Amino acid sequence: MAKSIDVSGLNIYYGDFLAVQDVNVTIKARAVTALIGPSGCGKSTFLRTLNRMHEVIPGARVEGDVVLGSDAIYGPNVDPVEVRRTVGMVFQRPNPFPTMSIYENVLAGNRLNNRKLKKADADAIVEKALSGANLWSEVKDRLNKPGMGLSGGQQQRLCIARAIAVEPQVLLMDEPCSALDPISTAAVEDLIHELKTDYTIVIVTHNMQQAARVSEYTGFFNLKAAGQPGHLVEFNKTSKMFSTPEQESTEAYISGRFG
Amino acid sequence: MSSTFPSSTLPPRSLTANALPRWAPLLVAVVSAGLGVLASVLFSWGVAGLVLVAGSAMLLLLPLWSAVVENGRKAKDRLMTGLVWSTLAVALLPLVSLLWKVISKGAPQINGDFLTYTMRNVILAQQGGIYHALIGTLLVTVMAGIISIPIGIFCAIYLIEYGAGSRLAQAITFLVDVMTGIPSIVAGLFAYALLVALLGPGTQMAFGGAIALSLLMIPVVVRSTEEMLKLVPNDLREAAYALGVPKWRTIAKVVLPTALSGIITGVTLAIARVIGETAPLVIICGMTDGVNTNPFSQAMATLPVFIYSTFQEGTGTSVSAIANADRAWGAALVLIVIVMALNLLARFIGKIFAPKTGR
Amino acid sequence: MTTTDASPRVGRRLGDLLFAGTARAAGITILIALAGVATFLIVEGIPGIVTTQSSAFAGKASFVSYTWPLVFGTVLAAVIALLIATPLAVGAALVIGFYAPRRLATPLGYMIDLLAAVPSVVYGLWGATLLAPKMQPTYAWLADHLSFIPFFAGPASATGRTILTAGVVLAIMVLPIITAICREIFAQTPALHREAALALGATRWEMIKMAVFPYARSGLVSGVMLGLGRALGETMAVAMVLSASSAVTFNLIGSQNPSTIAANIALSFGERTGVERNTLIATGLVLFVITFIVNFLARGIVARGRKGS
Numbered sequence: 051m052a053k054s055i056d057v058s059g060l061n062i063y064y065g066d067f068l069a070v071q072d073v074n075v076t077i078k079a080r081a082v083t084a085l086i087g088p089s090g091c092g093k094s095t096f097l098r099t100l101n102r103m104h105e106v107i108p109g110a111r112v113e114g115d116v117v118l119g120s121d122a123i124y125g126p127n128v129d130p131v132e133v134r135r136t137v138g139m140v141f142q143r144p145n146p147f148p149t150m151s152i153y154e155n156v157l158a159g160n161r162l163n164n165r166k167l168k169k170a171d172a173d174a175i176v177e178k179a180l181s182g183a184n185l186w187s188e189v190k191d192r193l194n195k196p197g198m199g200l201s202g203g204q205q206q207r208l209c210i211a212r213a214i215a216v217e218p219q220v221l222l223m224d225e226p227c228s229a230l231d232p233i234s235t236a237a238v239e240d241l242i243h244e245l246k247t248d249y250t251i252v253i254v255t256h257n258m259q260q261a262a263r264v265s266e267y268t269g270f271f272n273l274k275a276a277g278q279p280g281h282l283v284e285f286n287k288t289s290k291m292f293s294t295p296e297q298e299s300t301e302a303y304i305s306g307r308f309g
Numbered sequence: 310m311s312s313t314f315p316s317s318t319l320p321p322r323s324l325t326a327n328a329l330p331r332w333a334p335l336l337v338a339v340v341s342a343g344l345g346v347l348a349s350v351l352f353s354w355g356v357a358g359l360v361l362v363a364g365s366a367m368l369l370l371l372p373l374w375s376a377v378v379e380n381g382r383k384a385k386d387r388l389m390t391g392l393v394w395s396t397l398a399v400a401l402l403p404l405v406s407l408l409w410k411v412i413s414k415g416a417p418q419i420n421g422d423f424l425t426y427t428m429r430n431v432i433l434a435q436q437g438g439i440y441h442a443l444i445g446t447l448l449v450t451v452m453a454g455i456i457s458i459p460i461g462i463f464c465a466i467y468l469i470e471y472g473a474g475s476r477l478a479q480a481i482t483f484l485v486d487v488m489t490g491i492p493s494i495v496a497g498l499f500a501y502a503l504l505v506a507l508l509g510p511g512t513q514m515a516f517g518g519a520i521a522l523s524l525l526m527i528p529v530v531v532r533s534t535e536e537m538l539k540l541v542p543n544d545l546r547e548a549a550y551a552l553g554v555p556k557w558r559t560i561a562k563v564v565l566p567t568a569l570s571g572i573i574t575g576v577t578l579a580i581a582r583v584i585g586e587t588a589p590l591v592i593i594c595g596m597t598d599g600v601n602t603n604p605f606s607q608a609m610a611t612l613p614v615f616i617y618s619t620f621q622e623g624t625g626t627s628v629s630a631i632a633n634a635d636r637a638w639g640a641a642l643v644l645i646v647i648v649m650a651l652n653l654l655a656r657f658i659g660k661i662f663a664p665k666t667g668r
Numbered sequence: 669m670t671t672t673d674a675s676p677r678v679g680r681r682l683g684d685l686l687f688a689g690t691a692r693a694a695g696i697t698i699l700i701a702l703a704g705v706a707t708f709l710i711v712e713g714i715p716g717i718v719t720t721q722s723s724a725f726a727g728k729a730s731f732v733s734y735t736w737p738l739v740f741g742t743v744l745a746a747v748i749a750l751l752i753a754t755p756l757a758v759g760a761a762l763v764i765g766f767y768a769p770r771r772l773a774t775p776l777g778y779m780i781d782l783l784a785a786v787p788s789v790v791y792g793l794w795g796a797t798l799l800a801p802k803m804q805p806t807y808a809w810l811a812d813h814l815s816f817i818p819f820f821a822g823p824a825s826a827t828g829r830t831i832l833t834a835g836v837v838l839a840i841m842v843l844p845i846i847t848a849i850c851r852e853i854f855a856q857t858p859a860l861h862r863e864a865a866l867a868l869g870a871t872r873w874e875m876i877k878m879a880v881f882p883y884a885r886s887g888l889v890s891g892v893m894l895g896l897g898r899a900l901g902e903t904m905a906v907a908m909v910l911s912a913s914s915a916v917t918f919n920l921i922g923s924q925n926p927s928t929i930a931a932n933i934a935l936s937f938g939e940r941t942g943v944e945r946n947t948l949i950a951t952g953l954v955l956f957v958i959t960f961i962v963n964f965l966a967r968g969i970v971a972r973g974r975k976g977s
Contacts, residue, residue, distance in 0.1 A: 101867065103863065103866060103867055106863065106866055108769065108770040109770060118324070121324045125324075126331075127330070127331075128324045129324065129383075131383075131869050131870070131871050132324050132869065133324060134866060134867050134868065134869045134870075135869030136324065136869075138867065138868075139863075139867035141860060141863065141864065141867075143860060145858070145860040145861050145863075145864045147861060147864070147865075147878065147879065147882075148861075148882075149882040149883075158865075158868055158878065159868035159869060159870075162382070162868065162869060162870055162871075162874055163869070209864070212864075212868065213867070213868070216868060216869065382871055382874070383871065385871075385873060386871035386872060386873045386874070389872075389873040390767065390872070390873070392759065393759045393762045393763050393767055394759075394763060394767065395759075396755060396756045396758075396759025396760055396763070397759060397760045397763045397764075397776065399756055400756045400757070400759075400760045400780065400783075400843055400847070401776075401779055401780070401783075403783070403794075403799075403840045404779060404782060404783050404786075406794070406798065407786065407790070407791070407794045407798075410794055410797075411790065411793075411794070459694070460694045460697050460698070461694075462694075463690055463691045463693075463694030463695075464691070464694040464695045464697070464698055466691045466694075467688075467691035467692050467694060467695040468695065470691070471688050471692065472692070472695065477692075477695065477696075478695070480699065481695045481698055481699065484698055484699060484702050485698060486963065486967055487702060487960060487963065487964075488698070488701075488702065489963070490894075490897045490901075490959050490960065490962075490963035491705070491901075491956065492900070492901020492902070492903070492930055492955055492956070492959055493901065493903060494901065494903040494930045494933050494934060494952060494955070495705075495709070495901065495952050495953075495955060495956045495959075498709060498933065498948070498949050498952040499704070499705045499708055499709060501712075501945075501949070502708035502709055502711070502712035502713075502949055503704070503708050505712060506708060506711065506712065510941075510942065510945075511941070524701065524705070527698065531698075555683060555684050556684055556687075556688075557683045557684045557686070557687030557688070558683065560687065561687070581785060584787075585786075585787025585789065585790070586787070586788075587787070587788060587789040587903070587904045588788075588904055588907075588933075588934050591904075591934050591937065591938075592933070592934070592937050595938075613787060613789045613904075616789045616790070616793060617789055617792070617904065617908070620793055620796070620908060634797075637793060638793070641789070641793055644787055644789075644790065645786065645787070645790060648785050648786070648787060649782075649785065652781075652782075652785050
């Protein structure tokens with residue numbers, strides 16, 4: 051069910067301000083692609099265009115094409131709601147719905163599509179999604195407790211469970227570990243490893259070690275100059291990127307000489 | 310792990326299937342407008358009928374179409390979008406109607422004489438004016454401002470700079486909340502009761518009106534000043550203390566000037582709020598036909614009470630009733646213009662004198 | 669911070685003392701003012717309650733039987749106003765917060781605020797001369813076709829100046845208050861959860877149900893209560909629009925309408941003298957107590973909401 055993503059000639063705007071310029075890239079299915087780069091270079095902005103969350107911000111818009119499998123997600127008559135159901139997203143800070151229990155949090159997306167979910171089906175989805183997020187054994191005895199009662203790392207895995215419960219084809223992760231301690235980070239990274247057998251995963255990270263640990267492919271974003279739009283400098287296999295990058299600025303960034 | 314999800318729980322997935330075309334809302338709008346015109350012509354329901362039919366048709370047709378072509382969720386979303394926009398339209402309808410009515414009825418009354426004549430010895434439809442009421446409103450409002458602006462600002466200074474967290478400050482904060490909720494008529498009764506207790510029954514004087522208005526104005530001034538003082542960054546205060554500046558000079562020379570534009574905006578809005586207050590003035594200032602510039606003796610005409618009393622005398626079809634009804638609209642237009650001007654002034658001050666930030 | 673005013677120089681100390689003293693005095697003035705309000709209303713009100721002069725109660729037997737219809741009318745008008753204003757205010761706040769494009773949202777917000785700036789006496793003028801006659805045919809229709817509902821029992825008022833019209837005018841007046849509070853609350857709902865809902869494939873309405881309303885509930889209740897406080901105490905609009913008698917009836921469209929406390933005071937104050945006025949002051953005290961309780965509950969809900977989140 052995982053699909054690849056083809057991006058061509060993508061320009062991303064906030065109002066009249068061009069934030070990211072001319073991105074061309076193919077993101078492989080069933081693999082982890084990491085996006086790295088200094089703050090403000092547009093990597094999160096780019097990520098949010100892959101499920102049309104970018105346009106939620108007033109005045110934000112894009113030019114260019116993003117093709118998911120064989121469907122252009124910015125094509126005419128495409129429903130952004132459908133796109134977001136197909137491309138799941140995990141945010142920087144864990145955001146389970148505080149008014150819902152763990153159980154209801156996992157089902158939040160499914161309930162939207164199917165009001166009359168059978169109890170047996172619902173139970174099956176919850177167990178499957180929580181197991182998929184490596185959380186089942188930790189929470190199976192307190193499914194009806196509020197999701198906010200969990201630790202930060204557990205909350206983030208709950209959010210991942212919520213995202214995979216609607217069976218997306220792609221999972222986007224926007225710095226999913228930046229608010230977590232090292233142990234929780236390790237748990238989420240393990241999970242990413244397991245998820246890539248089923249999903250196309252795109253992860254934005256500030257942490258280059260993390261990119262090296264979890265991803266097969268890496269894209270490096272950077273500003274052309276201060277005040278200029280961001281762009282994709284280099285896209286390569288992670289192993290190549292971190293040993294012999296093609297661009298000088300990539301090497302400078304990775305070796306810690308700037309950014 | 311991909312096989313054990315109960316596959317029947319999610320509808321089949323396609324990004325583009327079954328979407329209404331982009332021009333669908335426009336088409337529905339045109340059709341609805343047509344239906345409205347048709348209905349109003351066939352049943353002679355007039356403009357109100359046209360708007361009603363067209364509006365409800367628009368509200369229902371698009372979701373119905375969506376329910377048939379798209380799905381229930383989207384239909385519901387479209388229905389709610391329509392409903393939410395129509396609540397806004399309904400909410401703004403009275404404003405438009407009111408402004409239109411006041412301007413169309415009031416504008417013909419406004420001329421130089423209307424603003425400079427009083428109502429003394431005016432009978433039937435002779436030219437009368439609101440000069441005495443304007444003077445009265447000015448006096449009462451200025452007095453209310455003189456009482457409430459210093460008290461309000463100093464009270465806010467106490468709450469933010471000195472009292473923070475103390476018992477007294479908590480009590481005052483609570484009482485300011487209570488004051489915000491005092492009905493204006495009760496403020497008028499208080500002023501009356503106060504004057505009766507001090508000066509004997511039946512007392513009417515404009516100063517009492519100023520007391521009543523102060524009671525309504527103080528909490529507004531306190532609240533807005535408090536908000537502005539809270540916005541002044543603590544670093545600024547500490548920087549001044551570090552230079553050995555005493556606390557009162559820090560407040561007077563650093564904190565207040567930083568917050569000044571916000572405070573002036575708040576005070577202007579407070580004035581705009583009380584200048585149209587009628588109920589307390591009906592009780593305590595009363596009504597008179599001529600100019601009275603002594604706020605400590607006798608009734609004094611004010612603009613809101615002028616509107617009220619000419620409205621009351623303006624029912625019926627006699628010549629003087631019609632003339633009075635017209636004067637009420639003229640005075641209402643003048644009052645609205647004053648209030649709007651104060652509101653605009655407040656926004657202007659807030660914008661122009663706001664402390665310059667980075668850009 | 670603790671040593672900032674420990675300067676040894678006397679001149680500075682004096683300035684500090686004066687300034688702090690003035691500020692504290694201003695605060696204490698508020699305490700005194702409110703104590704004064706309560707005291708004077710009670711002192712001047714009690715003679716109006718215990719009096720035996722029957723004209724003070726306009727022919728009614730006692731203070732209670734004089735005040736009860738007024739309390740009823742006050743609450744009825746305010747409840748009608750809130751039933752109309754609340755959905756409109758929530759809808760308007762949703763448009764400004766989530767539906768309108770940014771360029772349109774700000775002017776729309778200003779326009780709603782303008783509703784709050786119009787003086788109540790102008791609303792009264794508009795309500796009595798324009799709205800009431802326009803509502804009259806609707807009342808006649810309601811009385812003809814829906815008279816089996818007690819609210820529309822009829823016979824319809826010939827002028828349209830009924831408690832329902834007064835309620836509509838009050839609704840317009842409290843609408844901007846409730847809208848402003850709703851806007852504030854909606855703006856405070858965490859963007860994180862709104863985005864989470866959208867990213868799961870929620871439509872805009874589903875997003876609002878999932879990630880906005882659950883957070884807004886307590887704030888919404890307190891906003892409605894504050895609107896209620898305002899509607900209970902509003903005087904001129906009701907005094908001018910309503911054609912009042914002392915009837916206690918749920919018929920909203922008839923010519924016999926209960927008056928409200930505030931409107932009754934404004935309308936009859938001028939005709940009354942001596943102890944008759946004390947009775948009006950006593951009814952004002954009742955109104956003060958009612959609005960105080962409502963506002964108190966509203967603040968309590970706000971405070972509890974803050975603690976909970």
